Amino acid sequence: MQSPQHRQTWDLIPWLVNGTATASDRALAEAHLAACADCRDEYAFQSRVHAGLGVEAAVADEPGPAFGRLLERIEAEQAGQAAPAHAPRQRRLLRALAAAVVVQAIGLATLGAWAVGHRRADDAPAYRTLSTPAAEPAMASLRFVPSPELSVGQLQRLLGDNGLHIVGTNEGGTIYTLAPVASAHTDAGVIARLRAAPGVLLVEPIANPSAR
């Protein structure tokens, strides 16, 4: 029968090999490795894997041109933000539709709460309009960055399917603050679904570690 030390050491071997095991774990494993040929063999095997994977696989291009292209993208976006009077009609339409998403989500939440009769008045979901600056809204649970290709319709479906609504946005309208419509927090499943959805670049929980 295998000892607990054997199983612990076996599990620790990758982290010994890549040098991230804690000092106490290292001490435990070293003591067992000295007495266990199987673990020494596995350590040697994983060391070979580590050595093989550690070899640089490809030559990276010079970063200058790629950085230039990224800067062009950033400057184009900032130019759009700095000159709202010249902003394309499509951008204004997008913002108007985003605001409509907020109104729709709030309306649905209120209607749903009224229909089931379980919600007390002081539990109504807090929200902010897109034009409200300053601190994060009380119910804010997620920071959300869609790709420019994500359409308003796709955004509406994504938020509706996951029980979320928009409670804030940055000046450029590129980063949204989301909150759950009905519950007190956003569970990890919602975060995973959002991250897995096409057209989503970043989803991060706000202030609530249990949501991760």
Add this chain to the structure above:
Amino acid sequence: MLEDGHRRSLDRVSQRRTDHDHAAGSETELEWLRAIARQDRTAFEQLYRSYHGPLSRFLARFTARRDLIEEMVNETLWVVWRTAGSFRGESKVRTWIIGIAYRCLMKQLRDHPAEPTYGAGDRDQEALHEVAPDESEARQAELRDWLRHGMALLPDEQRMTIELAYYLGQSCEEIAAIMNCAVGTVKARMFHARLRLRNTLPALGGDAVPQSHSAQA
């Protein structure tokens, strides 16, 4: 008592990690990120140049298409530029950025499942071997080829776990943060990946593994 060879190996790995941490300049990266949050383009360029190579090489292990690699690197660092102000120090800057790159990569793998080929980026290195063959380099190429076949048989999540641990040197907890899963899930993925490698690599030439590598790492 641990054999001298293994102890030296452990010490060397530990030292390498320590050196790496210092070299990575976590504090410097944090300062860059704070400056980027203030829209400081000089800091952004420094961070970009610091990460362009490692991210490109990491992503090249999953696709040979340089246009896709640049797209993913730029997408990652674009998100960094836009959200630097939201970084709250819950992880290292490096882990946070790798997490963003990981999500870009997973989307790429999901959206274009037929295109990426594991280890395809190694072609550059193979071309170098053809130009200047050398005994130790030939051994490395053999080992890498041997591993490429074994790694290609792993499910994406297991392969990614091994790469994050062995190529990017991330800890179990850091990998959990990057992959947005529990530490126990990382341990389970690592466990099953090791079993699969153990079972598949001997059949694919494990006996021919260069013995000189056994004491390395």
